[in-house]
Amino acid sequence: MRLDESLLAWYDATHRHLPWRANPGKAPNPYHVLLSEIMLQQTTVATVIDYFHHFINRWPTLTDFAAATKDEVYHGWQGLGYYSRARNLHQCIQKIVAHHQGQVPQDLETLLLLPGIGPYTAAAISAIAYNGPVVPVDGNIIRVFSRLLHLETELPQLQQEIREVVKDYVPPARSGDFAQGLMDLGATICKPQKPLCQECPIQQHCRVAGLQIAGLLPRKKVKAARPVLHGITFWYEDNEGRIWLRRRPEKGLLANLMEFPGTPWRPEPYEAFIDVPLHLTTTQWTVLPKQIIHTFTHFQLRLTVVKATGEDQLGDIQVMPQDFKNYALPTLMKKVAAMVVEVSGSD
Structure with a gap:
């Protein structure tokens, strides 16, 4: 069985149930995907869930959110940190409502023109919301592929290397579920410390499965002390x-x-x-x-x-x-x- 087939079968059976996520094979709400991806930047899933519910309950649609005041958005964002994300999110949704007929764009080029959306977030929205043929390379996916292919390149250079490599693995029919499957795999099985190699659905494809080196990848540069x-x-x-x-x-x-x-x-x-x-x-x-x-x-x-x-x-x-x-x-x-x-x- 191919890697993508093994991963998708595992994802169909064991995927995490998250409030912004559609069930495998179902069409997600692009607004929910956009909101969650901005919230998840530099924040954990566990932290974001309550904030996501609060925002969706208060502003159920893109139009509702666009009509909110800046202070209302900031107040709702308290505790999530990195408040520039809240400002950019608000401006992003206002532009979508004003210039894109209230529809979250599908293509990467248009997404990248919106405030607060960089290459990763654009890829995540395109793949997860619209099944675009891309994979958003986050920390989980970097960890999975560094071990899968035994890549010794240090971060941050490793991230670009994986962006190129992962293109060869994207299934044309279910790229969104494939990306989310990789994310779930990194979060629950291919953990930073003590990966659960014996439970991994793609271990037969992995070059370091069960080896002590698995927990040492990806390689990281030693960080300088904060001033x-x-x-x-x-x-x-x-x-x-x-x-x-x-x-x-x-x-x-x-x-x-x-x-x-x-x-x-x-x-x-x-x-x-x-x-x-x-x-x-x-x-x-x-x-x-x-x-x-x-x-x-x-x-x-x-x-x-x-x-x-x-x-x-x-x-x-x-x-x-x-x-x-x-x-x-x-x-x-x-x-x-x-x-x-x-x-x-x-x-």
Whole structure:
């Protein structure tokens, strides 16, 4: 039996039941595929499921989503991280509704012109939503093929090598199910550690099945240590207990989200308030004893939080702490708020 036949038979019998996924051989909803693929970028399946249900319940169609406000989308996205994905998703769906008659495009070239859609996501939508003759090469598929063919090339170069190799394995009739079968295989059988080779439906085609080397593939370059940045965040409240918030710039990290005012983030630690450009009537700042440590993809951030009460303006809006839930605060700022509450409660 050919590799694709073995894999598809296994997928038909054991596929994962995911809310955005159609049963094998059935036509999926392209909107569901698009939404889930954007959500799954750099996020686990287990995390995405509840968010997917929430979005589909609130915005059942592409048209409904396109009509949502930016703040509504950001608020619904809280906790998924990488908020540029939410912005791009919103813009992408608005363009589909405005310029593609509300139909998710099928061909790769058109998909790649939409915000937030790169080569992998375009391939995933084309294959899964429309049975296009492509395979989206994600981490699971890289792992499966690096072992299947015993490829010693290191990442990230390995990814391009597999993009070329996998084309020879795509079945013309069920490319979407084939891609999802490979994903399921990588997630449940061909695991990063201790692959279950004896349970693998394509082990007879694999060059390292059952060998100790299987768990060492794919080869990865040793990552350099993340740089550390430092900053000061200001918890500044008025006499009624309202806290100043401001909106971050439209582009860049945590774009358009709300935050507590603070200094720029830089490699050098701040010493007290030297170099901090604050011109307020309030001078009685309390430095809180705990530091916030938050890890982003490319760096670690260490924030010192300082607290004061005054009547100066230090942001865009004032909000009572119990109303923070109504604003799109990133996880980093939620950590700040939780720490302030914890420290204040122990005083």
